[in-house]
Amino acid sequence: MTHNNHDPRLDAKLQASLVILDDVPEREANAVLRGRNLFLGEAHKLKNSTTSVPKRRHSKWMERFQTIFPFRKEGAPVLTQVISALLILITLLGGAGAGTVYAAQASMPDDVLYPIKTWSENARLDLAVSPEKDIDLSLKFAGRRIDEMLRLKEEGGEVPELLVTKLQKHLNRAAQLCDQTGDPLHTRQQMRQTLMNQERLLDNAPEDAQMRRTRDMIRQQIHQIDQTPVNGGALPSNADPSASAEPQDRDRLRTNQPEGSGNPDANGYQEEQTPGGPNANPDTPGQQNGGQKLQRTKTPMPGQSGPQQGPKN
Amino acid sequence: MSMNLSESDFLHRVHQLDERALAEVYDQLSPGIFRYAMRLLGNTDLAEDCVAETFSRLLRVLHKGKGPKDHLKAYLYRIAHNWITDQYRRQPPPPLELDEAMTVDSGKTVQDEVEHNLHQERIRAALYLLPETQRQVIVLRYLEGWSVKEVAASLKRSSGAVKAIQNRATTSLRKYLTAQEENE
Numbered sequence: 461m462t463h464n465n466h467d468p469r470l471d472a473k474l475q476a477s478l479v480i481l482d483d484v485p486e487r488e489a490n491a492v493l494r495g496r497n498l499f500l501g502e503a504h505k506l507k508n509s510t511t512s513v514p515k516r517r518h519s520k521w522m523e524r525f526q527t528i529f530p531f532r533k534e535g536a537p538v539l540t541q542v543i544s545a546l547l548i549l550i551t552l553l554g555g556a557g558a559g560t561v562y563a564a565q566a567s568m569p570d571d572v573l574y575p576i577k578t579w580s581e582n583a584r585l586d587l588a589v590s591p592e593k594d595i596d597l598s599l600k601f602a603g604r605r606i607d608e609m610l611r612l613k614e615e616g617g618e619v620p621e622l623l624v625t626k627l628q629k630h631l632n633r634a635a636q637l638c639d640q641t642g643d644p645l646h647t648r649q650q651m652r653q654t655l656m657n658q659e660r661l662l663d664n665a666p667e668d669a670q671m672r673r674t675r676d677m678i679r680q681q682i683h684q685i686d687q688t689p690v691n692g693g694a695l696p697s698n699a700d701p702s703a704s705a706e707p708q709d710r711d712r713l714r715t716n717q718p719e720g721s722g723n724p725d726a727n728g729y730q731e732e733q734t735p736g737g738p739n740a741n742p743d744t745p746g747q748q749n750g751g752q753k754l755q756r757t758k759t760p761m762p763g764q765s766g767p768q769q770g771p772k773n
Numbered sequence: 774m775s776m777n778l779s780e781s782d783f784l785h786r787v788h789q790l791d792e793r794a795l796a797e798v799y800d801q802l803s804p805g806i807f808r809y810a811m812r813l814l815g816n817t818d819l820a821e822d823c824v825a826e827t828f829s830r831l832l833r834v835l836h837k838g839k840g841p842k843d844h845l846k847a848y849l850y851r852i853a854h855n856w857i858t859d860q861y862r863r864q865p866p867p868p869l870e871l872d873e874a875m876t877v878d879s880g881k882t883v884q885d886e887v888e889h890n891l892h893q894e895r896i897r898a899a900l901y902l903l904p905e906t907q908r909q910v911i912v913l914r915y916l917e918g919w920s921v922k923e924v925a926a927s928l929k930r931s932s933g934a935v936k937a938i939q940n941r942a943t944t945s946l947r948k949y950l951t952a953q954e955e956n957e
Contacts, residue, residue, distance in 0.1 A: 471947070473947075473950075474943060474946065474947055474950070475915075477896055477899075477950055478896065478911075478915050478916060480889070480892050480893050480896050481812045481893060481896055481897070481916055482812075482916065483889070483893070484808050484811040484812060485811070485817065487804060487807050487821075488817075491821050492803070492804075495799075495803065495821065495824055495825055495828075496796070496799050496800070496803070498825065499795070499799050499825070499828045499829070499832070500792060500795060500796060500799070502829060502832055503790050503792060503795050503832055504792065506790060506832055506833075506835075506836040507790040507792075509836075614830070614834070614852065614855065615834050615837070615839045615840065617839065660862055661859075663858070663862075663905060668929075
């Protein structure tokens with residue numbers, strides 16, 4: 461491949477530099493054949509497990525019915541959607557809900573089972589036995605939302621606004637509970653690392669206003685963590701965030717762990733992280749809900765309270 | 774890509790996981806994806822991984838009844854670019870082995886090959902200083918030889934936006950390369 465699309469604005473020097481990268485070795489014939497066979501083999505396997513999904517227009521009565529299940533698979537036949545919805549109700553009411561909930565965990569926002577997934581997440585948050593576990597779950601679910609956004613974008617789909625709202629709720633919830641843990645500094649450090657991993661993942665998404673807003677949301681959270689005083693110290697807003705910490709704590713707060721040191725999973729979240737110990741420091745400034753705290757004893761579900769929270773699923 | 778049927782008919786067959794259509798896609802587009810990955814990563818194994826993962830992701834998307842409605846080529850390059858960016862973040866590609874460099878072209882001396890490879894690494898390093906979209910525009914426009922319209926389809930931007938990104942990218946790249954030279 462050569463530069464067959466020269467631009468007069470690309471001066472000779474820059475052009476000469478880029479020509480260097482034109483020198484690409486020939487692809488090995490064996491590798492081509494192996495790759496081709498693998499690709500076609502995988503296609504064959506998938507095709508045999510595929511049922512075609514014809515596109516159908518929704519009738520008005522179906523649209524009304526679908527308001528019960530706000531996330532639906534647009535391409536699925538009407539009959540399939542009705543049956544799926546009824547199956548959900550029957551299985552939930554009939555005591556076979558666990559299997560359904562399990563099956564829903566891999567669902568995407570445009571799948572019929574997605575409301576079950578978010579419902580089960582909310583239930584798990586409600587049942588969390590400690591602030592640490594709650595933060596753990598909130599960050600995990602935030603990672604899931606980002607993963608879902610990236611997958612939707614990769615598949616050329618649109619990201620529902622509700623997904624961004626849910627991500628914001630998860631992040632707010634985790635931030636609000638930070639100071640209720642036994643080691644707020646450690647918790648913030650873990651949270652910061654997780655958020656940075658998530659931000660890096662978002663860099664891969666095609667740039668649009670929604671993705672930029674999501675990235676800004678995460679950066680804002682990182683910024684808030686950096687600005688939050690440690691050990692309950694009252695720092696001015698422009699003060700060094702680690703100034704009131706013990707020296708070793710300052711180092712911990714400032715140190716960016718090298719990438720991969722925490723073995724983040726695909727959604728940038730470390731599954732095994734568990735900040736520990738009892739203690740509480742309920743004053744975390746700069747939260748977007750005006751400093752309103754979540755209390756473990758009466759934990760509202762995301763979407764049920766707070767000035768920023770949107771509609772529940 | 775040249776196709777006997779119209780693009781939409783062909784894409785329909787691809788969506789149906791038609792083996793012959795998929796084979797045609799692989800035969801026509803995998804060499805370009807490989808070159809693209811090689812230019813950015815400089816490593817044969819990683820470039821092969823990129824090709825395999827790009828086409829595998831395409832299959833998974835098609836299997837779910839989704840995937841590109843048009844611009845299949847642009848869609849595949851977007852997947853490949855995302856994979857490369859992700860790969861580079863996780864672990865920058867290792868420098869070429871000397872043995873590998875020596876076998877590239879027997880007509881050159883080892884020193885020539887080493888200098889050539891170093892030069893390639895410098896250009897890649899400068900490219901990676903660019904924001905992701907700018908880098909993509911530079912590579913697709915000037916290394917892959919795509920038209921502005923094709924790049925716009927790949928990035929899901931307007932042609933005007935691509936031209937603006939291209940201007941910023943060339944200015945930045947020129948600056949980085951000049952700075953590199955001054956440091957040598």
